[in-house]
Amino acid sequence: MSYFDALGFAREPFPNAPDPDLLYRSPNHLECLRHMEIAVRLRRGLNVVLGEVGTGKSTLCRELRRLLAEDRNLETHLLDDPYFEDPADFLAAVAGLFGLDAEAMRGDQARLRGAIKAFLARQAADERHIVTLLVDEGQKITGACLELLRELLNFESTSHKLLQIVIFAQTEFEEMLAARPNLEDRVNFSLRAAAADPPPDPAHGGRASRPVRPGRHGAAAPVHPAGPAPHLPPDRRLSAQDRAPVPCGHAAGCGP
Ligand SMILES: Nc1ncnc2c1ncn2[C@@H]1O[C@H](COP(=O)(O)OP(=O)(O)OP(=O)(O)O)[C@@H](O)[C@H]1O
């Protein structure tokens, strides 16, 4: 008998990899998801989710990818480890995600950039089609690669950016952005992910039933709102599942 069976678990409750099935949908996490989905759909370009270590950014990122994948018009790619010392390798990784023959262009930044631009232009021929690049561990991106991301954001049609980018990063990324005003200027929306406060437990007189690790929770706070958050179109409002409380005995720093 496995220890899952012995403990009555259907699956590993504490996986090492971020598992969107286990995302505790705190108001803050839902807010992040909603803003990022809207920003992608409105093709606003660059968006950033910042958060302290372990606040659920990677889990949220995987959930956003899953959410976007439900729509056939949305093509979403995930760069989960964006650290590349050589900027050409960074471009090659992005080109590879887009299904381009990056190997044939390896080391040739100009060709890679050109191929990515041509790819995005092709995809944009269908006006409903939206290409999104999700980047996790954004604080690992080198300065040279940030500059490349800025260049990718320059690819645009008369009405919108050809590539949507959502970066999930630890809070030091805010300083990296501040040091690059020409990139910071392009951030459409920046949100702070925070570990969830536990919901009140009636059995404890309405108090939280489990302590939350100090310094790992906080309110949903737009850091760089570029304007009022647009409303979701009626068909994209949060589903009943989104609103339903999900038990969260597994989340580090976050109550049930
Ligand atoms: N909202 C949440 N729902 C479910 N699990 C969570 C949540 N927040 C944190 N966790 C759990 O905490 C751990 C860290 O989560 P995750 O890797 O998503 O955080 P992170 O912010 O990406 O961390 P890092 O800054 O180290 O990259 C995981 O085991 C994850 O299951």
Ligand SMILES: [Mg+2]
């Ligand atoms: Mg992470």
